[in-house]
Amino acid sequence: MDTDLAGRVQERDVVILDGGVGTSVVVHLHGATALSWKCDGKEILFLSKKAVLDNSKAIRGGIPLVFPQFGPWTCGPQHGFARNKRWSVESQPQKADGTVTCSLALSDDEDTRKIWNYRFKLVYTLELTKSSLSTRLTVDNTGSEGFTFTTLMHSYFLTPDIATTTVRGLKGLNYVDKVKNGQELQEDRDKVTIPQNYDRVYQKCPSTVSMECSSHTVSVNLSNFTDVVVWNPWSEKARAMSDFGDEEYSTMVCVEAGRVSCPVQIAAGQQLAFQQTLQVQAKL
Numbered sequence: 001m002d003t004d005l006a007g008r009v010q011e012r013d014v015v016i017l018d019g020g021v022g023t024s025v026v027v028h029l030h031g032a033t034a035l036s037w038k039c040d041g042k043e044i045l046f047l048s049k050k051a052v053l054d055n056s057k058a059i060r061g062g063i064p065l066v067f068p069q070f071g072p073w074t075c076g077p078q079h080g081f082a083r084n085k086r087w088s089v090e091s092q093p094q095k096a097d098g099t100v101t102c103s104l105a106l107s108d109d110e111d112t113r114k115i116w117n118y119r120f121k122l123v124y125t126l127e128l129t130k131s132s133l134s135t136r137l138t139v140d141n142t143g144s145e146g147f148t149f150t151t152l153m154h155s156y157f158l159t160p161d162i163a164t165t166t167v168r169g170l171k172g173l174n175y176v177d178k179v180k181n182g183q184e185l186q187e188d189r190d191k192v193t194i195p196q197n198y199d200r201v202y203q204k205c206p207s208t209v210s211m212e213c214s215s216h217t218v219s220v221n222l223s224n225f226t227d228v229v230v231w232n233p234w235s236e237k238a239r240a241m242s243d244f245g246d247e248e249y250s251t252m253v254c255v256e257a258g259r260v261s262c263p264v265q266i267a268a269g270q271q272l273a274f275q276q277t278l279q280v281q282a283k284l
C-alpha cells in the first residue's frame, strides 16, 4: 500500500494497479474513486487531507465519478449516486505489455431504483501505462425504456501552487460561469489562470485540454466528452467545506471531463462509452 494512504484506507476497500517503477493507481471501491495516481514516483492527483474514506461520503479528491446527474438533483444527491455507491470488481488488475488494466462495475439496485427508476450497468475501466492513465465509463441501458443522464469525471489535480497553474485549450470556447449566476461568456485567454473561486462549464471543447503547473503538464484527452468544468472553491468556500482543508485550494484544481450541458439520451439496450486519457509530461 502507498505510504501516504496507509492507515487512511482499509485494504478491503481499495484496488491497486501497480505498474512498477513508482507508477501506480489506488482506486477506492466507494464510488470507484481513483484516490492516487503516481507517475514515476510523483503524485498527480489531489486528495484532501480531510477526505472521508470510510465509505460514508463522496470522496473529496482523486477522480470521483458523476452519474446520472451533474450538479444539484431533484431526485437525489448532488452529482448523482454513483460516487456514493460501492462498486464491485469486474476484472482484477492485470498487466500485459506494460499496461495495467482493471474494471469496476455498478448496476441499479433497490436504492437507485427508488430515486431513479431505470435499469443500467456501468463499467469503469482504468488503464495505466508508464506516463498515462485512461479511464473509460461504459453506460449500458439494461432496461426496456430509454433514459437521459449527465456524467463527468471529476478529476482533482495536485499542483505546487495555484498561482502559477494554468489550463490551456479553452480559448474561444463559450462557458457558463456558475459563480456569476450562470452567465454565458466566451474565453479569450490561451492560458486560463485561476485567481479566485472558479466554477465554469466550458462547452464544445476540443479533444485535448491541459493543466500546466511549475513541475509538469497533464493533458486531458477527451473521447465522447464535450464539456470541461474548471473548479476551484478558493478560500471562503474551502472554509465552509468539512472535508477540505482551509488552505488546500492553493494546491489543487479540478479539470473535469463531462457530458453535462446537454443530457445524453440512451435507448433501451444501448451502450455508450466516455473516456478521458490523462498524460503526464514532466518539465525539465
Ligand SMILES: O=P(O)(O)OC[C@H]1O[C@@H](O)[C@H](O)[C@@H](O)[C@@H]1O
Pocket (backbone or CB within 6 Å): 058, 078, 079, 154, 178, 199, 200, 229, 231, 256
Ligand atoms: O461539493 P461537491 O458536491 O463535490 O461539488 C464540488 C463542485 O463540483 C463541480 O463540478 C461543480 O461545478 C461545483 O458547482 C461543485 O461545487
